[in-house]
Amino acid sequence: xxxxxxxxxxxxxxxxxxxxxxxxxxxxxxxxxxxxxxxxxxxxxxxxxxxxxxxxxxxxxxxxxxxxxxxxxxxxxxxxxxxxxxxxxxxxxxxxxxxxxxxxxxxxxxxxxxxxxxxxxxxxxxxxxxxxxxxxxxxxxxxxxxxxxxxxxxxxxxxxxxxxxxxxxxxxxxxxxxxxxxxxxxxxxxxxxxxxxxxxxxxxxxxxxxxxxxxxxxxxxxxxxxxxxxxxxxxxxxxxxxxxxxxxxxxxxxxxxxxxxxxxxxxxxxxxxxxxxxxxxxxxxxxxxxxxxxxxxxxxxxxxxxxxxxxxxxxxxxxxxxxxxxxxxxxxxxxxxx
Numbered sequence: 001x002x003x004x005x006x007x008x009x010x011x012x013x014x015x016x017x018x019x020x021x022x023x024x025x026x027x028x029x030x031x032x033x034x035x036x037x038x039x040x041x042x043x044x045x046x047x048x049x050x051x052x053x054x055x056x057x058x059x060x061x062x063x064x065x066x067x068x069x070x071x072x073x074x075x076x077x078x079x080x081x082x083x084x085x086x087x088x089x090x091x092x093x094x095x096x097x098x099x100x101x102x103x104x105x106x107x108x109x110x111x112x113x114x115x116x117x118x119x120x121x122x123x124x125x126x127x128x129x130x131x132x133x134x135x136x137x138x139x140x141x142x143x144x145x146x147x148x149x150x151x152x153x154x155x156x157x158x159x160x161x162x163x164x165x166x167x168x169x170x171x172x173x174x175x176x177x178x179x180x181x182x183x184x185x186x187x188x189x190x191x192x193x194x195x196x197x198x199x200x201x202x203x204x205x206x207x208x209x210x211x212x213x214x215x216x217x218x219x220x221x222x223x224x225x226x227x228x229x230x231x232x233x234x235x236x237x238x239x240x241x242x243x244x245x246x247x248x249x250x251x252x253x254x255x256x257x258x259x260x261x262x263x264x265x266x267x268x269x270x271x272x273x274x275x276x277x278x279x280x281x282x283x284x285x286x287x288x289x290x291x292x293x294x295x296x297x298x299x300x301x302x303x304x305x306x307x308x309x310x311x312x313x314x315x316x317x318x319x320x321x322x323x324x325x326x327x328x329x330x331x332x333x334x335x336x337x338x
Contacts, residue, residue: 004099004305004306004307004308005306013295013300013301013302013303015300017298018295018298018299018300019298019299019300019324019327019328020300020318021299021300021301021302021317021318021320021324021328022300022301022302022316022318023200023302023318024142024167024195024277024278024279024316024318025194025195025198025200025318026170026195026196026197026198026249026253026278026320027198028198029198030197030198030199030233031197031198034197034233034236034237034242037232037233037236038229038232038233041228041229041232042229044228044232045228045229047228048224049224049226049227049228049231050228050231051071051226051231053231053235054071054226054231054232054234054235055069055071057234057235057238057239058071058206058208058234058238060238061238061243062179062180062208063180064179064180064182064208065182065211067211067214068182068208068209068210068211068214069206069207069208069214070206070207070209070214070217070218070221071205071206071225071226071230071231071234072190072205072206072207072221072225072226073203073204073205073225073226073227073230074192074194074200074203074204074205075100075164075166075190075191075192075194075205076100076104076203076205077203077205077221077225078188078190078205078206078207078217079100079101079104079105079162079190080104080107080108081217081220081221082101082104082160082162082188082217083101083104083105083107083108083110084108084220085213085216085217085219085220086134086160088105088110088133088134088160089131089133090113090129090131090132090133090134091105091110091111091112091113091132091133091134091135091136092112092113092114092115092128092129092132092134092135092136093105093112093113093114093115093136093137094115094117094123094128094135094136094137094138094141095114095115095116095117095307095308095309096116096117096121096141096143096144096281096304096307096308096309096310097136097137097138097141097142097164097307098138098141098142098164098166099306099307099308101136101162101164102114102136105136113129113132114308115127115128116308116309117309118309119272119273120146120272120273120274121141121144121146121272121274122146122148122274123137123148123151124150125150125151125153125154128154132159133158133159133160134159134160134162135154135159135160135161135162136162136164137151137154137161137162137163137164138163138164138165138166138167139151139163139164139165139168139176139177139178140167140168140170140171140275140276140277142164142166142167142277142279142316143279143281143302143304143307143310143314143316144272144274144275144281145272145274145275145276145277145279145280145281146272146274146275146276147171147175147176147274147276147277148176149176150176151163151176151178152178152181152184152187155184155185155186155187156185156186157185157186158186159185159186160186160188160213161184161186161187161188162188162190163178163187163188163189163190164190165177165178165179165189165190165191166190166191166192166194166195167195167277167278168191169191169195169196169243169246169247169250170195170196170246170249170250170253170277170278171250171254171276171277172247172250172251172254172276173247175276177189179191179208182208182210185210186210186213187208187209187210188207188208188209188213189207189208189209190205190206190207191205191206191207191208192204192205192206193205193233193234193237195278196237196246196249196250197233197237197242197246199230199233202227202229202230202233203226203227203230204226204230204233204234206234250278253278253319253320254276254278256319256320256321256322256325257275257277257278257280257319259322259325260280260317260319260325260328260329261275261280263325263329264280264282264329264332267329267332267333267336268284268336269282269283269284269332269336270282270283270284270285278318278319279316279317279318279319280316280317280319281304281310281314281315281316282301282314282315282316282317283304283311283313283314283315284313284336285313286313287313287336288311288312288313290313290315290332290335291303291315293335294315294328294331294332294335297331297334297335298331299327299328299331301315301316301317301328302315302316302317302318303315304316
């Protein structure tokens with residue numbers, strides 16, 4: 001297995017003073033209405049966290065029994081809990097994809113098999129080994145933005161299928177989300193509030209799974225793992241109004257993504273096809289220097305070679321507003337002419 005820095009994430013690249021297109025978080029701070037709600041929650045910090053209202057909010061959002069909900073300190077904790085609680089005989093991680101699940105499995109002493117997809121990075125369930133008893137895949141996948149169809153066909157008795165839906169609410173209509181599929185055996189769906197509501201520093205997430213698996217994971221979780229403010233954020237952001245607002249934002253970003261992709265391709269940048277997420281995987285053949293050249297021009301993009309299956313020529317850019325897109329395009333126009 002080729003070594004990759006599985007713990008490398010975009011925040012390493014987003015140093016102060018740069019236009020941050022390396023981190024896939026919408027905005028640099030939560031919206032004012034959410035900040036106000038969190039500020040009012042400071043009076044509750046003298047008591048231990050009470051998860052009941054937040055669990056009900058997740059349950060209502062996805063039409064799931066509360067016993068099938070486990071709140072976590074971001075999606076990353078969910079992957080650590082799964083690695084601690086499960087004992088897979090054949091664990092398969094689909095790549096290129098978010099590397100934290102594999103890192104957690106390796107840290108827990110498990111062997112991991114990589115299923116590396118070639119372009120256009122679309123998974124067919126038939127590609128997964130029949131005897132794999134743990135399968136991890138992102139949907140949409142980071143960094144490609146691909147939304148896989150038919151992942152429910154991976155589910156079967158005796159197998160745990162972990163679907164990372166961290167960016168699902170950033171895709172208009174949330175196509176092919178399995179968050180409401182309580183009928184599928186062994187399905188675990190991992191979600192977070194990090195991306196849409198700029199809450200990376202608060203560590204807010206949850207997973208949805210069969211009740212018996214939730215019980216196992218809860219036993220591996222420390223007491224009071226999710227803070228009071230994180231619980232308030234969950235209860236607030238999963239209400240009907242914010243969910244509707246997030247859907248409108250997702251639609252706007254989708255339009256900007258299409259515009260940006262077309263402009264990048266006109267410049268000769270190879271863009272991975274099929275992204276439905278607010279980011280694009282890019283490559284300029286024979287130009288592994290592009291990422292550093294953009295950095296010299298004040299723009300941080302996410303390096304690609306830490307994702308299994310990608311190279312130093314690959315980089316990922318977040319999709320933000322037209323102003324940020326134009327700044328990226330202008331910088332690329334300049335450097336690609338050299």
